[in-house]
Amino acid sequence: MTRTGFLGAVGRLFVWSFLLALVVVVAYPLLWMVLNGFKTNTELFGNPFALPLQLDWGNYADAWNRGVSDYLTASILVTVTSTIATVFISAWAAYGLTRVRMPFGRTVSGIILGGLMLAPAVALVPLVRMFQAMGLYNTFWALLILYTAFRIPFTTFLIRAYMIDLPREVDEAAEVDGASRWTTFWRITLPMSKPIIISTVILHVLFAWNEYLFAMVFTSGTGVQTLPVGLTSLMSKHGTDYPVVFAGMVVAALPVIVLFFASQRYFIKGLSEGIGK
Numbered sequence: 001m002t003r004t005g006f007l008g009a010v011g012r013l014f015v016w017s018f019l020l021a022l023v024v025v026v027a028y029p030l031l032w033m034v035l036n037g038f039k040t041n042t043e044l045f046g047n048p049f050a051l052p053l054q055l056d057w058g059n060y061a062d063a064w065n066r067g068v069s070d071y072l073t074a075s076i077l078v079t080v081t082s083t084i085a086t087v088f089i090s091a092w093a094a095y096g097l098t099r100v101r102m103p104f105g106r107t108v109s110g111i112i113l114g115g116l117m118l119a120p121a122v123a124l125v126p127l128v129r130m131f132q133a134m135g136l137y138n139t140f141w142a143l144l145i146l147y148t149a150f151r152i153p154f155t156t157f158l159i160r161a162y163m164i165d166l167p168r169e170v171d172e173a174a175e176v177d178g179a180s181r182w183t184t185f186w187r188i189t190l191p192m193s194k195p196i197i198i199s200t201v202i203l204h205v206l207f208a209w210n211e212y213l214f215a216m217v218f219t220s221g222t223g224v225q226t227l228p229v230g231l232t233s234l235m236s237k238h239g240t241d242y243p244v245v246f247a248g249m250v251v252a253a254l255p256v257i258v259l260f261f262a263s264q265r266y267f268i269k270g271l272s273e274g275i276g277k
Contacts, residue, residue, distance in 0.1 A: 030253070037247035044242055062241075063234065063248040070223060071230030072251065078140060078226060079208040082147035086204050087197060089148070090155035095185045097156075098163040099171060113157055120150055124217060131218065142218040143226070147208050155200045162196035163189065198266035202259065209256055227252040 036044055037059050038052040127146070131137045136145070166189065174184045190197070212228040219225050225233075231252060234245045 030257075033246050033253075034250050037243055037250050039243045041241060041243060059241075059243045059247040060251070063244045063251065066234060066244065066248075067230055068227075068234075068248045068251055071225055071227045074140070074224055074230075075209060075226040075252075076255075078143045078147065079205055081140075082144050082151075082208050083201055083204045085144065085148045086151045086155055087200050090152050090200065091159050091190060091193065091197065092185065093152070093156045094159035094163050095189055097160050098166075099168070099185075099189070100181070113153055118150070120146075120213060124213075128217065137218060138220050138224060140224055143214060143224075146214045146218065147204075147211065151204055151207060155204065158200055158203075159193065159196055162193055166192055195266050198263050202263060205259060206256060209252075 032049070035052055036048065038055050038057075039059075043050070043052060128137070131142050136142045170188055170192070171184055174188055179187075209226075210228060211226075215226045215229045219229065227248075231245065231248050234240070234248055
């Protein structure tokens with residue numbers, strides 16, 4: 001073996017070893033969480049890294065009956081509605097910024113992107129007072145409005161970066177054929193932007209599904225609390241059944257993991273073609 005071939009083999013071995021170690025670091029905590037959902041408190045504290053003695057689904061049923069089903073329903077409702085609203089409004093705004101000639105277009109883009117600099121924690125107090133005055137406090141509408149408003153700047157930025165390089169000739173041909181702006185956007189531009197749309201959907205789902213601050217401050221009832229906040233109610237000052245908590249965490253994590261693996265090809269393509277421009 002030549003020196004070049006030897007160095008190449010060592011390099012490949014190093015890369016594969018690094019990737020294997022990375023898989024272990026990422027996958028092991030998830031596997032550990034799943035397995036601990038089958039244990040009892042005695043097993044968990046006796047040997048937290050051992051395999052469960054039996055696969056008892058009672059902890060998962062207990063977690064489901066102790067409110068996880070309600071928290072899951074609330075999370076799905078808020079996540080789906082806010083995702084649809086955010087991505088649709090952002091895509092329409094990005095289309096306008098890239099396809100419509102308007103006065104002070106750069107200023108409008110700057111104002112929208114300026115929303116990225118607004119930290120949610122800074123606006124908590126005035127937002128609480130405003131939502132209480134409007135009668136929206138402790139409702140799904142509060143989270144829907146907040147999740148949509150605070151994610152539109154970032155989502156618009158991503159979709160706009162993708163739409164900039166889409167061929168304008170297609171829009172001009174549609175205009176010649178008599179298509180309206182709405183028809184062109186809905187039937188031509190939006191399908192051409194499918195990769196970045198899927199990417200922004202996944203990013204927003206990850207945000208809304210795991211968001212804790214707004215969900216904790218603006219909701220207090222069992223019927224409207226989402227999973228990140230609801231899971232904390234499984235913790236007790238007088239003794240926590242940790243396997244039930246782990247079971248609830250598995251239920252909370254599973255939908256997002258399935259979504260990501262089902263659409264990761266479009267997710268990576270959309271981000272690489274959008275952010276990389």
